[in-house]
Amino acid sequence: MTRQDGDQFLSALNVKTPPGFAATLKGVPYCPEAAIAATTRGAYSGLSEQANPSCPAQSQVGEVTGGAGAGSRPFYAPGRAYLAGPYKGAPLSLVVVVPAVSGPYDLGNIVVRNALYVDPETAQVSAVSDPLPQIVEGVPLRTRSVLVSLNRPNFAINPTNCDPHQVQAKITGAEGATASPSAHFQVANCANLPFAPKLSLKLTGGTKRAGHPALKGTLKARPGDANISRLVVALPHSEFLDQSHIGTVCTRVQFAAKACPAASIYGKASATTPLLDQPLSGPVYLRSSSNLLPDLVVALKGPPSQPIEVVVAGKVDTGPSGGIRTSFETVPDARVSSFTLSMAGGKKGLLENSTDICKAPQRVSVRAEGQNGRRANSNPPLQANCKGKAKKRHKRHKRDARTDREGR
16 A cells, blocks of 8 residues: 555555455464553553564564655555454454664554454455554654565465456545555466365155155365355255245344344354364354245354354255255355254254155255356265164065065
């Protein structure tokens, strides 16, 4: 970020990253709040910060260079960028610490904290800075430029979608003017990435006709594959939606306000990603929709230390086979190792058997598309608890055959 002489002094910077541009937060500790507070209050001199940084080295994710002053030769001061915890409603933050030291002059430290918001539907990150200081120890800064380099090894992650995107920004001047510059962003060679996710589905509970089994689905992705962009799962004709079991549905207004009634929860889900220390998990809702049936919405959230939220909505309808079908048309370009979805059965079960599912093998239609355009279609078996029944049928068949032989 730079400005020219004659422009308003820089006051704040907001940056929105392109879809799929992410970071590996796993194993990166936060700079402690106490250290941030002490540095902000001026408890450390600039020289002390240079010699012994207040935030631990393990929290550092980048380097910063700030330029200040007027004319053709501004003063440049180096600093560091650290990962920090939730801030101002954002699940994460970035703390920039620049020692204001020039020769014999030590003005302390310039500390600017940036809230890192994550869009729950696209997983895009928006960095919103606190106001940049205009005067330090009575000296006008006249900030000319800010350079942030996220150069921690194996930290930044490229998208797996090679479509052209933009880095968008909003820069605010000290007198209230704003500018909205952008920069082209595009990665290459996405088509070379493989794509072969695997989905397994299992029914538990009632297997006979008119039964309401519970469903558990597990999706696994291989390291190095393109991320999923679209997923359509169609169950066989043996499984249809029992609309009489659709009770409370969360409205879009309630969902936006995070005030869905408990009765609108019909399952739970979890996702494991190599980017975070712990899995994300959360309820599965039925949410009002412009379609004929309510949407199936998965609302994931990380632990309190990393409360990142991700929302994936699926359209529910009837597939070509006559069974229930769920289409997740928009999936964030984010690394996921495994995803598990568990839907309730019995009185809360949305699935109903149209036949005894143990009479014949049942198969699922899976249509998956990667962020790079590659497709992976499969027809995995719909597993069910039929082993005991199969054994009984086998014994009955042997008994009948023996009786028939003895009769002859």
